[in-house]
Amino acid sequence: MTMERTDRFCSVDGIELHYSEWGAASAPPVVCMHGLSRVGRDFDPIARRLADTYRVLCPDLPGRGLSGWDDPTAYTSEASAARMVGFCDALGLESIRWIGTSMGGGLGMALAGGSLSDRITHLVVNDVSPDPIHDADDQALARINEYVPQPPTVDTVTTLEAYYREIYEPRFSEMTDTEWRRFTITSARRTDDGRITPAYDPRIIEALETTTGTETDPWAVWDGITADVCIVRGTASGILPQESFERMTDHQPTAKTITVDCGHAPALNTDDQIDPIEAFFAQ
Numbered sequence: 001m002t003m004e005r006t007d008r009f010c011s012v013d014g015i016e017l018h019y020s021e022w023g024a025a026s027a028p029p030v031v032c033m034h035g036l037s038r039v040g041r042d043f044d045p046i047a048r049r050l051a052d053t054y055r056v057l058c059p060d061l062p063g064r065g066l067s068g069w070d071d072p073t074a075y076t077s078e079a080s081a082a083r084m085v086g087f088c089d090a091l092g093l094e095s096i097r098w099i100g101t102s103m104g105g106g107l108g109m110a111l112a113g114g115s116l117s118d119r120i121t122h123l124v125v126n127d128v129s130p131d132p133i134h135d136a137d138d139q140a141l142a143r144i145n146e147y148v149p150q151p152p153t154v155d156t157v158t159t160l161e162a163y164y165r166e167i168y169e170p171r172f173s174e175m176t177d178t179e180w181r182r183f184t185i186t187s188a189r190r191t192d193d194g195r196i197t198p199a200y201d202p203r204i205i206e207a208l209e210t211t212t213g214t215e216t217d218p219w220a221v222w223d224g225i226t227a228d229v230c231i232v233r234g235t236a237s238g239i240l241p242q243e244s245f246e247r248m249t250d251h252q253p254t255a256k257t258i259t260v261d262c263g264h265a266p267a268l269n270t271d272d273q274i275d276p277i278e279a280f281f282a283q
Contacts, residue, residue, distance in 0.1 A: 005022050005047070006020070010090045013082075013083065017062070017083070018059070019059035019060065019087075020041060020043075021057055021058075022047045022051035022054075022057075023051035028053075029056075029057060029093045029095075030047075030050055030099065030281070031057050031084075031099070032100075033059070033098070033108060034102075034103075035104060035265065036103045036144065037204060038200075039060050039064050039187045039200075040060050042186075042187075042267075044058075045274070050274075061075075061083065062074055063204050064199065066199075072203040075201075075204045075206065075207035076207045077207065079207075082115075085111070094119055095119060096119050096120050097121060097122040097123075099124040100124065100128075101266075102127060105125035106132065108120070108125060109125060109222055110221060114221065122230070123230070124277055125231050127233055127240045127266060129241075129248060130218035130222040131218040132240075135240070136239045136241070144205075148205045149203075153191055153197045154197070155196070161184040170263065172267050173261070173265075173266045173269070175269060179267075179269060187199045187200075223251050228256075228280070228283065229255040229256070230256040230257070230276075230280045231248055231249065232260065232265075232266050232273070233257070233260070234261075234262040234263050234264055234266055236261075236262065237263050258276050260273060
């Protein structure tokens with residue numbers, strides 16, 4: 001019988017991180033990392049399936065979900081990667097399988113090609129290139145820059161659900177009404193006056209505009225990854241265009257690929273998306 005989800009918390013560098021845990025504590029770990037303004041609960045469908053075999057851990061990065069908020073400088077990719085190293089250290093994770101959607105895939109690439117190269121054995125990159133700031137089409141980036149820093153504050157949860165559907169439904173792979181309701185409830189918070197808004201710090205977008213002065217070539221990092229790699233792509237994605245997808249497979253010719261008839265991003269919620277990932281992890 002599949003083990004149910006447990007909410008847990010740990011402290012990393014003085015910030016409380018929330019994470020969902022599925023499966024037996026003694027099972028091989030899988031870390032699932034969400035997109036820029038999303039939360040770990042997005043992975044409930046695939047986590048529920050994988051929990052029969054794995055210990056599945058779905059953290060909220062700082063400034064998202066139930067994790068603590070931080071200074072905007074802590075929302076950069078570099079700071080987020082360091083936090084995830086701290087998270088893995090705090091939980092004693094070794095020989096890690098990683099699933100990352102969008103930004104979470106970018107973090108997975110940085111870690112698999114860097115500070116967790118000796119621990120990440122399997123890397124699933126869901127609909128993002130090594131260098132999305134330069135590879136994604138301008139319209140897709142403009143859309144993110146428009147909605148992320150200005151989340152709506154509304155009177156009802158159903159109004160927030162309608163907003164999420166308007167933003168994501170034309171691009172995500174298909175989700176049921178029940179899934180949309182879960183998607184909304186797990187990424188909503190009350191404001192001081194009792195209204196409803198998305199559960200993230202609007203300042204997270206500032207990280208996209210922050211440069212650290214490092215000269216690391218993300219494509220060189222991609223080339224250096226020795227973990228087994230699986231690339232998931234929405235066929236109409238603006239964040240992972242076809243040209244960048246082909247370049248990724250050229251640079252990692254043994255990578256497994258999964259294509260889904262959608263935009264950005266596949267929700268990893270159906271058998272045709274989950275089954276090949278499960279098989280990839282078993283290899």
